[in-house]
Amino acid sequence: MTDELRYGLIGLGMMGRHHARVIAETHGITLAGVVDEAGDPRGVAGNAPLRASVAALIESGIDAAVVSVPTQAHEAIALELAEAGIHTLVEKPLTADSPSGTRVARAFDDAGLVGAVGHIERYNPALQSLRERIDAGDLGDVYQIATRRQGPFPARIADVGVVKDLATHDIDATAWLAHSRFETVAALTASRSGRAHEDMVTATARLDSGVITNHLVNWLSPMKERTTVVTGERGAFVADTVSGDLTFFENGTLALEWESVMAFRGVSEGSVTRFALNKREPLRLEHEAFRDAILGESSDIVTMTEGLENVRVAEAMLRSAASSESVKVER
Structure with a gap:
């Protein structure tokens, strides 16, 4: 070379x-x-x-x-x-x-x-920082990952629907953040714009690790939203990949005196921290x-093996939507 x-x-x-x-x-x-x-x-x-x-x-x-x-x-x-x-x-x-x-x-x-x-x-500064903090134990056990990815229809996309185009971003980022593959998914899709492919999907899933996930993706919203929320033992991280911002909502603690609810392990609002990040262009x-x-x-890098796994999860979402049943991701 x-x-x-x-x-x-x-x-x-x-x-x-x-x-x-x-x-x-x-x-x-x-x-x-x-x-x-x-x-x-x-x-x-x-x-x-x-x-x-x-x-x-x-x-x-x-x-x-x-x-x-x-x-x-x-x-x-x-x-x-x-x-x-x-x-x-x-x-x-x-x-x-x-x-x-x-x-x-x-x-x-x-x-x-x-x-x-x-x-x-994967190269967005908010998600990179989020993964580092999760791996460092800042959140404790991870319970749930929820994503919202919606905005106007991009005229450049004609050969696939929103699941294989947009939702694969969330599939990849979720598995990467959790260090775990998707196990089962349940999804619903709709096509409201008159195109052959779906333009809306809502999906729930369980990862091999037991983390549960939720994904809302569409091409029919007038505003652009790219948000990932990871909830865990010590609070919740919110990553906005449009702005590259990462915020941590810490669990608060209150002493309980009400005997009937003392057994409930709940949380209350605690401190909120917005992190200053070095924001380099993801591309x-x-x-x-x-x-x-x-x-x-x-x-x-995102390997082709990982990229293939993302396609398999997307296919599972489409199978689930077609059958109205929860399905396992093919391996």
Whole structure:
């Protein structure tokens, strides 16, 4: 490899444009070529040449690639890159379904390549700080994780519904925060915008660890909300990933004199702390982690195995909604 890793970018849509900007700004990597059938009308690729195909991009000589195209195209492109020995970051979800995700994850594993999935919320400063504090024991035992992710419909999404697009953020972040996989899920979905795919979901779940979870996700709210609440033995953390803020609501304690309720182990309102965090751009952190994984310096990426697990949980949510029953996540 050269001193700088040569990156190829496939897809210059809304997310691809952000990838192009961050690649250009990140030390140790350079944008060596891009592929998009619509060209580069906004000029986001800078001096990087526009290639006619993924094959042409590979032939030009790249060390790594970022795949930021519609979900249905992920498998074919990722497998082509794996066969060529190219380390790859695929935007979430990994693939449209778990069989294709299995093929992709296996291909990168068998080739000994770094395969990552762009679950960017893991790099949000509020969630990173939250995980560190949970791991340090600041919350004691974790009881429940609840997320709310809602906002207006993004016109760029056409090939999957809100479960595989938006909800996979919450699936990934929840399992990551709890260090535990999803065991069972129960979900309800609705399609109110006239599209073929669902645009609303509410889901509850139990993790292998016993933590219970709740997720409210939709594309039909006029306001944007991205909130994660983790409740535990010593209080509750509230992470707002729009602002990158993290707040801790501590359990208060009151001496009880009422004999009939003394056996109830309840809590009352205590101190509230809003933490000052170093707020770096999550996408930049994601690219730094991918770069470092390629160089063998770190493994702080969302692996394709984890990305596949997120797809399986999303599929379980859709099966549950279709059957109106709680279902187990397939392993």
